[in-house]
Each structure stands twice: as structure tokens, then as C-alpha cells.
Amino acid sequence: MTFSKIFGSRTKQAVVAAMLALPASASAEWGLNLPRGVTPFSREIYDLHMLILGICVVIGVAVFGVMFYSIVAFRKSKGAQAAQWHESTVVEMLWTVAPFLILVGMAVPATKALIMMEDVSGADMTIKVTGYQWKWHYEYIEEGVELYSTISSDSNVARRLDSGIDPNTVQNYLLDVDNRLIVPVNQKIRFLTTAGDVIHAWWVPALGWKRDAVPGFINESWALIDEIGVYRGQCAELCGKDHGFMPIVVEAVSESDYAAWIEQQKSESDQPVALNIEHN
Amino acid sequence: MSEAATHDDHHDDHHDHHPSGLMRWITTTNHKDIGTLYLLFSLTMFFIGGIMAMVIRLELFQPGLQFVDPQFFNSMTTMHALVMIFGAVMPAWTGFANWMIPIMIGAPDMALPRLNNWSFWILPFAFTLLLSTLFMPGGAPAGGWTMYPPLVLQTGAAFPFLIFAVHFMGASSIAGAINIIATVFNMRAPGMTLMKLPLFVWTWIITAFLLIASIPVLAGAVTMLLTDKFFGTAFFSAAGGGDPVMFQHIFWFFGHPEVYILILPAFGIVSAIIPTFARKPLFGYSSMVYATGAIAFLSFIVWAHHMFTVGMPLAGELFFMYTTILIAVPTGLKVFNWVATMWRSSMTFETPMLFALAFVVLFTIGGFSGLMLGVTPVDFQYHDTYFVVAHFHYVLVTGAVFALMAGAYFWLPKWTGNMYDEKLGQWHFWTSTISVNVLFFPQHFLGLAGMPRRIPDYAVQFADFNMVSSIGGFVFGLSQLLFVMVVVKCIRGGEKATDQVWEGAHGLEWTLPSPPPYHSFTVAPEPSSIEGGMR
Numbered sequence: 001m002t003f004s005k006i007f008g009s010r011t012k013q014a015v016v017a018a019m020l021a022l023p024a025s026a027s028a029e030w031g032l033n034l035p036r037g038v039t040p041f042s043r044e045i046y047d048l049h050m051l052i053l054g055i056c057v058v059i060g061v062a063v064f065g066v067m068f069y070s071i072v073a074f075r076k077s078k079g080a081q082a083a084q085w086h087e088s089t090v091v092e093m094l095w096t097v098a099p100f101l102i103l104v105g106m107a108v109p110a111t112k113a114l115i116m117m118e119d120v121s122g123a124d125m126t127i128k129v130t131g132y133q134w135k136w137h138y139e140y141i142e143e144g145v146e147l148y149s150t151i152s153s154d155s156n157v158a159r160r161l162d163s164g165i166d167p168n169t170v171q172n173y174l175l176d177v178d179n180r181l182i183v184p185v186n187q188k189i190r191f192l193t194t195a196g197d198v199i200h201a202w203w204v205p206a207l208g209w210k211r212d213a214v215p216g217f218i219n220e221s222w223a224l225i226d227e228i229g230v231y232r233g234q235c236a237e238l239c240g241k242d243h244g245f246m247p248i249v250v251e252a253v254s255e256s257d258y259a260a261w262i263e264q265q266k267s268e269s270d271q272p273v274a275l276n277i278e279h280n
Numbered sequence: 281m282s283e284a285a286t287h288d289d290h291h292d293d294h295h296d297h298h299p300s301g302l303m304r305w306i307t308t309t310n311h312k313d314i315g316t317l318y319l320l321f322s323l324t325m326f327f328i329g330g331i332m333a334m335v336i337r338l339e340l341f342q343p344g345l346q347f348v349d350p351q352f353f354n355s356m357t358t359m360h361a362l363v364m365i366f367g368a369v370m371p372a373w374t375g376f377a378n379w380m381i382p383i384m385i386g387a388p389d390m391a392l393p394r395l396n397n398w399s400f401w402i403l404p405f406a407f408t409l410l411l412s413t414l415f416m417p418g419g420a421p422a423g424g425w426t427m428y429p430p431l432v433l434q435t436g437a438a439f440p441f442l443i444f445a446v447h448f449m450g451a452s453s454i455a456g457a458i459n460i461i462a463t464v465f466n467m468r469a470p471g472m473t474l475m476k477l478p479l480f481v482w483t484w485i486i487t488a489f490l491l492i493a494s495i496p497v498l499a500g501a502v503t504m505l506l507t508d509k510f511f512g513t514a515f516f517s518a519a520g521g522g523d524p525v526m527f528q529h530i531f532w533f534f535g536h537p538e539v540y541i542l543i544l545p546a547f548g549i550v551s552a553i554i555p556t557f558a559r560k561p562l563f564g565y566s567s568m569v570y571a572t573g574a575i576a577f578l579s580f581i582v583w584a585h586h587m588f589t590v591g592m593p594l595a596g597e598l599f600f601m602y603t604t605i606l607i608a609v610p611t612g613l614k615v616f617n618w619v620a621t622m623w624r625s626s627m628t629f630e631t632p633m634l635f636a637l638a639f640v641v642l643f644t645i646g647g648f649s650g651l652m653l654g655v656t657p658v659d660f661q662y663h664d665t666y667f668v669v670a671h672f673h674y675v676l677v678t679g680a681v682f683a684l685m686a687g688a689y690f691w692l693p694k695w696t697g698n699m700y701d702e703k704l705g706q707w708h709f710w711t712s713t714i715s716v717n718v719l720f721f722p723q724h725f726l727g728l729a730g731m732p733r734r735i736p737d738y739a740v741q742f743a744d745f746n747m748v749s750s751i752g753g754f755v756f757g758l759s760q761l762l763f764v765m766v767v768v769k770c771i772r773g774g775e776k777a778t779d780q781v782w783e784g785a786h787g788l789e790w791t792l793p794s795p796p797p798y799h800s801f802t803v804a805p806e807p808s809s810i811e812g813g814m815r
Binding site: 031032033034035041044045048049052053056059060063064066067070071074075076077080081082083084085086087088091092095096099100103106107110111113114115117118158159160161162163165166167168172173174175197198199201203205208209210211212214215216217219233234235236237238239240241242243244245 | 620
């Protein structure tokens with residue numbers, strides 16, 4: 001591949017187009033923080049995140065405050081005379097021990113959250129997630145229902161180099177799929193993640209975690225979604241050319257809707273080829 | 281000062297026999313020539329890696345693919361990291377070490393001058409191999425600088441070139457590290473006890489031990505990749521009874537010490553610059569030395585914090601969380617000591633000091649995000665997002681690179697004998713510092729809002745911050761041209777530098793003339809002139 005091929009004459013055109021696009025994209029959301037999510041675990045770690053961020057901000061304000069005060073007050077141009085002291089065992093001990101205690105204070109809730117995260121016992125159902133270059137395969141273990149999920153065709157067309165389609169006009173650009181993962185609310189779902197070729201990572205921010213999908217190995221995680229809704233995510237481990245184009249869409253529905261959906265899938269899978277042909 | 285003059289008189293020309301022109305640089309065994317070669321090589325790589333970063337930021341300027349295809353984008357992120365880490369930052373530190381360590385410890389040269397020549401001249405070959413892959417069928421390596429299998433095994437013709445380039449870079453680093461250890465332990469002037477060493481020397485010895493301990497591990501890991509690809513082994517293939525995750529453990533056993541290889545010398549430089557421009561001894565010299573040692577020790581028992589989401593037993597995750605957040609203690613101590621050095625001092629704000637102060641603030645911000653990432657349950661969200669990208673660029677760009685800039689401005693007058701253009705230096709500082717924050721701060725938000733790293737295109741809700749970040753990136757990239765202007769101008773001429781250069785400067789390097797004689801200290805300095813590292 002040569003540079004001339006990559007930077008064709010359209011470079012200038014595109015830069016101009018990009019400049020013009022600035023006001024257009026101003027309508028996009030300016031998301032700043034972690035989502036609180038829709039599972040007990042996601043809220044737990046949201047609180048943990050805010051706690052640690054808060055501690056960092058307080059320490060930062062104190063340290064930088066002293067530093068900026070020094071910069072303003074102790075200037076040679078203001079006639080400041082430098083003191084010559086250069087050590088104090090007490091002070092140095094103090095700012096070794098104090099941070100240590102703060103860390104212990106952070107480690108306690110973090111340990112609790114981690115134990116909660118790793119406790120996959122008592123799951124109501126199990127879904128096996130397998131990553132492939134570049135799609136996801138879902139298997140409802142107990143039900144014998146399975147489906148492939150790939151990026152939706154309108155995103156897939158728009159994302160091509162030189163597609164000429166403005167991503168702003170595509171609904172849920174890069175975050176939409178052909179077949180959603182349908183799950184019930186208020187059920188503890190155990191997720192088994194693995195992969196068929198290279199390593200991927202299954203990540204839906206609203207669930208509060210991501211988990212690597214490693215070929216030859218099976219990882220366990222769990223989620224209990226308590227709000228009906230559609231939650232979007234993406235592959236989070238570099239997995240080759242189309243790593244950026246294997247989105248995840250989880251649709252959490254009521255338990256009765258889920259039961260109906262499963263029944264429908266089961267009856268469809270009586271004609272085994274139908275599922276894949278219809279949806280791919 | 282009078283002493284310096286004596287040195288000058290005694291050792292002007294008669295020791296100074298060396299070929300001229302190109303052969304001088306190819307055959308040189310002189311620590312200053314080799315230091316200069318390292319620094320110029322590093323600056324070149326900084327711009328090559330920088331161009332790759334510009335391609336990345338250009339493609340991410342707005343959603344949709346406008347310039348490059350995803351495969352080439354992945355090559356850019358991979359090569360940008362390899363070039364910046366192994367080509368720009370590591371050789372720059374070795375360049376500083378070559379130039380400054382013999383002078384700082386009162387030695388005539390490095391202990392192993394021919395090895396020194398070799399360790400530098402491997403590098404251009406290593407990077408020729410690596411960069412040549414850009415023009416190969418299948419393109420340059422695109423599996424990330426972390427080279428995780430099985431993905432990296434999908435690399436085309438570039439694959440063996442990647443492996444051998446990494447081997448060469450490693451050989452160069454190990455040779456450099458051995459040389460530095462041999463020099464510091466054997467060549468110190470009488471009176472230069474270990475606890476009087478300048479902190480830059482201390483941090484570099486510890487860095488050298490980290491290099492010797494960790495680089496062979498990387499060499500082993502990439503060799504196993506090579507045999508997996510070409511000789512039918514299955515170290516990392518589950519289908520053959522291997523384990524792809526084992527690669528990650530081995531890689532990060534190298535990779536985490538590597539992080540401190542990139543940053544410890546920065547601590548040393550900042551610990552030299554702040555006392556100089558604060559006109560006050562460094563606060564807590566010995567605790568700084570012990571903290572550096574503690575960080576180095578911890579760096580070997582935290583590696584799996586790069587792999588929390590990969591699937592580990594609870595006990596493993598807890599262990600790596602506790603050790604990781606523990607690093608905040610010695611690192612925090614350093615920051616507190618620097619701030620204490622500024623307290624009741626008498627500061628001036630020349631360019632080296634400005635970069636050092638910016639380092640303290642911005643590196644600390646990178647440290648805070650590092651602490652957040654170290655907390656395992658929350659890392660399940662942060663991992664592999666732009667939050668991580670923001671974190672490691674705060675510690676590596678506004679950390680390591682800013683310290684390199686600070687050091688370059690600090691010692692340029694010593695190296696060239698001329699003062700650099702202070703006004704241009706200040707411009708470089710302010711444009712860099714403002715733009716680098718515009719570049720990297722919004723990436724925290726992008727990551728928290730859910731943007732994965734290493735993607736060539738993104739959902740439209742990430743558009744605004746990406747555009748802001750790209751604008752910051754372009755300005756930061758252009759600002760670095762000011763640095764080249766400063767360096768070129770300074771080499772060509774300018775106000776003559778005194779021996780001491782800076783009013784508050786202490787240490788042996790400031791007792792020699794600017795520039796120093798070809799063989800730095802042919803006569804050991806007076807033991808009474810050795811003040812100790814806190815000055």
C-alpha cells in the first residue's frame with residue numbers, strides 16, 4: 001500500500017467537507033461520564049467510579065493548589081528567598097502513610113464489588129456468546145435457540161470508504177445489528193464468552209462490564225437487567241480489520257415477552273435453515 | 281569555575297583524534313557523539329510516529345471513513361505505538377544517559393565504548409526492518425503493539441520483520457543497559473558515593489536493571505510467536521494445547537516494567553530541574569531513591585492489571601488490584617516531594633522549568649486515571665476504551681515526552697555551548713501544553729461514554745469530542761516543529777553559554793565548559809566539588 005493511494009486527490013475535498021460538517025455534528029450528545037447502567041453491578045461500579053474520581057479530585061485540588069500557590073508566591077521576581085531545608089522524616093512518613101490509608105479505604109468497596117461480580121451462582125439462564133471475525137453468535141443453552149448477530153446493513157454500507165453516505169443520517173450508526181440478543185428482565189443471566197478465531201471482547205456499557213472472548217477458553221459473567229430497554233455496545237478487543245464494526249445490541253423485554261419470543265424461535269428453528277437465511 | 285577552566289586548558293586537542301565527516305559518526309565510541317546520535321534518531325522517530333498519529337487523528341476527525349481503510353488504520357495505531365515507544369522515547373533516554381551519566385559521575389566516557397557504538401547502530405537497522413513493512417503485501421503489522429495472538433499470526437509478509445525488529449530493538453536496549461550499569465558501578469569519581477548520585481543517574485540504574493530483567497522476556501514471547509507461525513509449535517494456540525492468554529501474561533511481565541522504563545528517567549530529570557529553578561535543594565532525596573526502587577519492584581508484580589477482563593480467578597484479580605493501587609504510594613511521595621521542593625523556594629520560569637512543572641501536574645493527572653484503572657471492578661468498564669488511551673498518553677506524552685523536552689532545554693546550552701532561543705522555547709511550551717490537553721483530555725470523556733480504542737470509525741455521539749481531540753492533535757503535532765527550530769538555531773549559534781548556564785545549577789556537569797571537552801573528565805573532579813544529589 002502506498003501513501004499516494006491513501007492520500008488521493010480527495011484529501012483536500014474531504015478536509016473541506018469535514019470543516020463544513022462541524023456545525024452539523026454539534027447536535028450530537030456530549031457524553032461525559034460512565035452510564036449508571038441497568039444492573040445492580042453496573043450501579044455498584046458507577047458509585048465506585050464516582051468515589052475514586054472524587055478522591056482523586058480532592059487530592060488533585062489540594063496538591064495542585066499548594067503547587068500553584070508556590071508558583072505565585074515564591075517567585076524570584078517577587079524577591080522570594082529560597083529556604084535551604086531539604087528533608088523531614090515526619091513529613092515524608094506522613095505522606096506515605098496517609099495515601100496508604102486512603103487506598104485501603106478504596107480497596108474495601110472495590111473488593112466487595114469484585115466478589116459480587118465474580119459470583120455467577122444461582123443463574124436463572126445461560127447464554128453462550130461466541131465472537132467471530134466479525135460477528136457474534138448467541139446460544140440460549142437451556143432453550144436450544146441460537147442466532148448470529150452482525151452489523152445492520154445500512155451501517156455496513158455507510159461505513160465503507162467513499163460510501164458518500166453521511167453517518168449522521170444513519171440511525172444508530174455502527175451500533176445496530178440484524179438480530180438483537182433478546183433477554184428477559186429480572187432474571188440472573190449467566191454469560192459464557194468464547195471465540196472461534198481471534199480474541200474479541202463482549203461489552204455492553206449498560207451492563208457494567210466487558211469480558212474477553214478467548215478461543216479455546218470460556219469466561220463466565222452475569223447480569224441481572226432490571227429495566228426494559230435496548231442497550232448497545234461494541235467489541236472491545238482489537239480483532240482485525242473490522243473490529244470497529246461488530247456491534248452488540250441487547251434488548252431486555254418483560255419475562256412474558258421473552259417467553260413468547262423463545263417459543264417463536266423454537267418453532268422457527270424446526271425449519272433449521274430459516275433463521276440464518278432470513279436474517280443474514 | 282576555575283576548575284573547569286583548568287580542564288579546558290589541559291584537554292583541548294591532543295585527546296581529540298577522531299575521523300571527520302560521516303565516518304566520525306559511524307565509528308565513534310565517544311559517549312557524547314553517541315548520545316547525540318541517539319537523540320537525533322529519537323527526534324526523527326518522534327516525527328515518523330507523529331505523522332502516523334496525524335493519520336489516526338485525521339481519520340477520526342469525523343465519523344465515517346474518509347481517508348484510510350480499516351486495515352491501514354490498524355497498522356497506523358500499531359506502528360505509531362512501536363515507533364514511539366521503541367524508537368522515540370527509549371532511545372531518547374539512552375541518549376540522555378550517554379550524554380549526561382559519564383559527566384554527572386565524573387567519568388571520561390562510558391565503561392564499554394565499543395558496545396556503546398554497536399547498541400546505537402543496531403537501531404537504524406531495526407527500524408528499517410520495521411518501517412519497510414509499510415510497503416509490503418498485506419501491509420504493516422496491524423494487530424496492535426501488544427502483538428496478541430492469534431490475531432498477530434494473521435499478519436502477512438510483515439510478520440517476521442516485526443519479530444526481528446523487536447529482537448534488534450531489545451538487543452540494543454540490553455546493550456545500552458549493561459553499559460550504563462557498568463559505567464555507574466565502575467567509573468564514579470572518588471567521593472561520588474551512591475547516595476550522592478544525581479537522581480537522573482539513580483533512576484537510570486534502576487531503569488537499566490528493569491531493561492535487563494524484562495527485555496529477554498519480550499524476546500522469548502516474540503520468539504514463541506515466530507515458532508508458532510513458521511515451525512508448527514502451538515504455544516499460544518488452544519487447538520494445539522497452548523494458551524493465547526499465556527502470551528498476554530508473558531508480554532505484560534515485560535510490558536509493565538517497560539512502562540517504568542519509559543517514565544523513571546523522567547522522574548530523574550524533573551528532580552534535577554525543579555531544584556535548579558527553585559534554587560532550593562530537592563526535598564527528600566533519599567526517599568526519592570527508595571521510592572524509585574519500590575516502584576521498580578512493584579512493576580514486576582502488577583502485570584495482570586492489563587488483563588483484568590481476560591478471565592482470572594478472583595484471588596488473582598484481588599492480588600493484582602492491591603499491588604497496582606499500591607504503586608500510588610511511592611509515586612505520590614515523589615509528587616509531594618516535588619511540590620515540597622517548590623514551597624518557600626525562589627522560582628524562575630525558563631522553558632525547562634515550565635515543562636517540568638507541566639510534567640508534575642499532567643503526569644499526576646495520568647497517575648490519577650491510572651489509579652482508577654487499577655481498581656478491578658471499574659476496569660471492567662474502562663478497559664480497552666479511550667479512557668485508557670487518555671491515561672497512557674497523559675503519562676507518556678505529558679509525562680515522558682514533556683520530561684524529555686524539559687531535559688533537552690535544560691542541557692541544550694551545555695551540549696551546544698549556545699543558549700537556545702528562550703522566546704521560541706516559551707512558544708513551544710505554551711502551544712504544546714494547551715494543545716496536548718485539548719488533544720487528550722476529551723478522550724477521558726469519550727472512553728467513559730463508551731468509545732472503544734483502536735477503532736477507525738465511531739458512532740455519531742462521539743463525533744464532537746473526537747473533532748476537538750483531532751484539532752488538538754494537529755496543533756500539538758505542528759507545535760513540535762517549533763522544537764526543531766529551537767534545536768537547529770541553538771546548534772548553529774546564539775548567545776554563548778557559561779559553564780554553569782543556570783543560576784541555580786549544581787552538579788558536576790555544570791563545572792565543565794559548555795560544550796564539554798571531547799573526553800569529559802580525564803582528571804577526576806575534586807571530591808570536595810561533589811555536592812550530593814539533592815542539589
